[in-house]
Every structure is written in structure tokens, then in C-alpha cells.
Amino acid sequence: MRRLRGVVRLPGALKVSRASSSVVFLTPLRRHGDLALLLLRLLVGAFLVWGVSDNIADAGHMREFEQFLARFGFPVPAFSARLSVWAQAAVGIAFIFGLLTRWAGIVCIVNFVVAIVMVDIHGGIRTAFPSACLVAIGLYLATHGAGRFSVDRLLES
Numbered sequence: 001m002r003r004l005r006g007v008v009r010l011p012g013a014l015k016v017s018r019a020s021s022s023v024v025f026l027t028p029l030r031r032h033g034d035l036a037l038l039l040l041r042l043l044v045g046a047f048l049v050w051g052v053s054d055n056i057a058d059a060g061h062m063r064e065f066e067q068f069l070a071r072f073g074f075p076v077p078a079f080s081a082r083l084s085v086w087a088q089a090a091v092g093i094a095f096i097f098g099l100l101t102r103w104a105g106i107v108c109i110v111n112f113v114v115a116i117v118m119v120d121i122h123g124g125i126r127t128a129f130p131s132a133c134l135v136a137i138g139l140y141l142a143t144h145g146a147g148r149f150s151v152d153r154l155l156e157s
């Protein structure tokens with residue numbers, strides 16, 4: 001896309017004036033990108049922490065998770081269960097605060113790719129979709145960082 005004297009020129013000879021480009025492309029929304037990123041981090045982080053809180057708080061739930069992993073052939077299910085639960089909790093907390101967000105995104109990717117490959121693949125796309133979304137969110141946060149409203153930003157300054 002090239003700009004020429006107040007006109008945005010798109011492929012195929014379609015022209016959009018600067019005034020209407022903000023309506024067509026919703027460019028004013030860009031200024032709220034950091035708020036949207038904060039909301040994404042808070043929602044996903046809270047969901048991740050909530051999703052493992054029962055395993056952390058109750059040894060019986062952790063044993064059930066170990067048995068679940070054993071059924072799907074995970075090596076050393078007791079260790080794998082704890083690793084997954086604590087990784088997910090740490091990632092969730094990191095996302096909420098925007099702390100070491102790029103690293104947390106990478107851990108999120110690894111955790112949920114393993115979930116897809118080892119478990120979700122057996123249930124089809126509907127089963128794998130939530131994990132795939134978490135892989136995509138982890139990828140986004142790993143590549144873009146936490147944004148302006150984060151501990152990362154305070155530490156970078």
C-alpha cells in the first residue's frame with residue numbers, strides 16, 4: 001500500500017482518501033491496542049491459574065491428573081502432572097502481571113503443543129481448538145511482549 005498526497009492507493013487501483021481510511025481501516029482503534037493487550041493477558045492469565053488451582057489446592061485432584069496423563073502415555077506421570085500444572089500456573093501469573101511475558105509465552109506454547117500432540121489430537125479439532133488458541137496467544141505474547149501496562153515495561157525503562 002502506497003500513500004500519495006492524501007490518498008491511500010491499494011492494489012487493484014482502489015483509492016481511499018485519508019479521511020475515509022480511518023473509517024475503512026478503523027485506524028483510531030490503534031491507540032487502544034495496549035488496553036486490548038492488557039485485557040487479553042488478564043483474561044488468559046486468570047483462566048490459566050483458575051484451570052490448575054484445583055490441582056494445586058487438592059492432592060486428590062493432582063492424583064486424578066496424574067492418572068489422566070498415564071492413560072495417554074506421558075512419561076513419569078507424577079512428574080509430568082506437576083510440571084504441567086506449575087508451568088501453567090506460572091504462565092498465568094506472568095501473563096496477569098506482564099512479567100517475563102515473552103518467556104511465559106514460550107512456556108505456554110510448549111505446554112499446549114504437548115497437550116495437543118499427546119491428548120487433544122485424539123478428540124479432533126473441537127477438542128484441540130482451546131489448546132491451539134492458547135498456542136496462538138502464547139506465540140503472540142512471545143513475539144509482541146506484554147505492552148505498555150506491564151511489569152516488563154517498567155523493568156525495561
